[in-house]
């Protein structure tokens with residue numbers, strides 16, 4: 001068993017999830033679990049199918065959405081070249097997987113904890129809820145553009161308090177922002193975790209700084225190596241120094257990162 | 260053929276096999292320790308270090324391109340002092356040759372860096388990166404001016420305390436053989452090549468360059484033919500040993516460079532295909548040489564048959 005490693009693993013299954021204008025936009029990818037000791041919610045893996053030709057060089061990072069002793073589940077939205085090609089994977093295909101990578105979300109079982117998820121940023125929270133010993137202390141606020149059925153939110157709703165808001169019309173955005181502000185205020189003495197598009201996280205950061213709330217954000221910078229070597233994924237920390245999102249993050253305290 | 264038959268020794272550098280990892284693509288080496296045994300590598304070239312810490316360039320700094328990538332990291336590094344105090348002691352415990360990669364913007368500073376590293380017994384050799392734009396001399400990179408190459412090599416060699424000096428050549432020149440001769444005149448023990456090709460990427464949707472620095476270095480399989488041509492030309496032009504770099508992503512690629520005359524190779528961008536990539540390359544090379552009925556690496560080196 002190892003803390004982390006790189007292994008060839010098989011695709012156990014790949015399942016389309018939900019329906020949007022673009023067929024197969026969301027899918028769940030279940031992979032064999034490598035010989036790791038453990039993983040923590042908020043950590044991620046890099047994957048690259050072994051028979052990808054050289055035209056796509058880098059692996060792609062995905063949050064560990066869920067997992068058990070034999071499998072690791074990733075939840076993927078097709079947004080470009082790499083994810084489109086991942087969508088073509090078949091059961092039994094072999095994928096190079098390295099991980100578990102990065103730091104993890106703070107877990108404080110007895111602290112009221114608010115999770116702010118925007119779109120596919122919901123993925124790491126399924127694992128968070130699964131591993132939490134007191135899910136009654138958890139609340140998820142989920143802002144989404146695609147139909148709810150596209151996201152892995154049901155597993156969360158089964159055990160924690162979930163509030164969803166769809167962004168369908170332009171005016172919805174204002175309502176989402178206003179509600180986020182209220183919730184951040186409500187949880188100012190608790191713990192707040194956020195994962196989503198950068199503008200979403202920036203808004204949460206602004207509210208948290210104003211309210212003096214303790215907020216952690218999970219960054220999704222573009223990555224090449226995932227192991228801290230290439231320095232292509234850096235962000236600026238609170239002192240203005242470039243730090244690797246893949247090894248020093250992906251989770252940062254909102255008062256110690258420039259978004 | 261066994262991996263143990265792949266031992267190489269040239270220009271004052273001895274390694275258990277000819278596979279090295281290229282500067283800037285393998286951190287200080289320990290980042291890759293979870294993924295393989297570092298002693299399976301012949302050598303590690305550490306990421307570029309400068310006298311003072313550098314924050315590097317603004318983001319975005321990397322972009323994927325067909326069969327390659329662009330980077331403009333800007334030599335982000337903690338400075339030579341942190342390298343000596345923090346990275347080296349940990350690296351020394353690994354049974355692998357560690358090469359320091361020096362970055363400076365004038366000959367004196369290169370000399371100073373060499374002086375500091377010359378007394379570090381954990382450093383097997385010094386590799387000199389001449390890609391800094393030379394502001395004092397009109398803005399072209401050192402690496403584009405043979406006279407500057409000779410001057411910088413000399414400055415490093417003088418203070419290297421007997422450590423082998425490798426000059427890393429840029430392909431962004433009119434005649435790489437002239438640059439190679441200049442480095443040899445300056446006293447280089449080994450030449451390593453190539454560094455990245457200058458490239459650019461743009462996004463027609465947001466009408467922005469893909470790198471904040473606008474231009475960056477192209478690397479990966481896309482540049483292999485250029486690298487091979489450069490190594491071939493340099494091997495024909497000079498007698499000092501050469502290390503081939505550029506787009507190596509398989510044992511066959513590595514052997515192509517050896518066949519045109521290289522003594523060793525460095526693997527760069529291919530480390531991003533998967534973090535354990537470099538660890539098995541020497542074994543794969545040994546196996547491929549066996550298939551080719553080659554008994555000794557020396558017999559294969561430079562065995563390219565040119566048309567008469």
Ligand SMILES: Cc1cc2nc3c(=O)[nH]c(=O)nc-3n(C[C@H](O)[C@H](O)[C@H](O)COP(=O)(O)OP(=O)(O)OC[C@H]3O[C@@H](n4cnc5c(N)ncnc54)[C@H](O)[C@@H]3O)c2cc1C
Pocket residue numbers: 044060061062063064074075076077078079080081082083084120123124219220221222223250
């Ligand atoms: C730690 C971490 C965890 C992640 N977890 C998940 C997850 O659980 N599920 C999931 O679906 N995705 C996740 N992502 C994002 C996922 O890695 C990217 O969507 C994927 O790499 C895109 O690859 P592609 O080749 O399809 O897109 P590309 O062709 O590379 O890009 C497609 C489009 O997205 C834009 N884009 C892509 N990445 C970025 C970026 N980082 N910053 C700005 N613009 C960008 C591009 O400009 C382009 O318009 C995660 C990323 C990180 C770093």
Ligand SMILES: Cc1cc2nc3c(=O)[nH]c(=O)nc-3n(C[C@H](O)[C@H](O)[C@H](O)COP(=O)(O)O)c2cc1C
Pocket residue numbers: 230281282283284306307330332334360387388427453454455477478479480482504505506507525526527528529
């Ligand atoms: C992200 C990145 C960072 C690099 N940093 C350095 C560096 O600090 N010093 C240096 O001499 N070369 C640097 N290089 C160049 C490589 O060492 C190598 O010469 C080049 O990438 C070509 O080899 P490849 O095609 O195998 O990557 C860097 C390359 C990449 C991709």
Ligand code: FES
Pocket residue numbers: 222223224225226227228229230231232233234244245246247
């Ligand atoms: S992805 Fe290479 S340093 Fe983070």
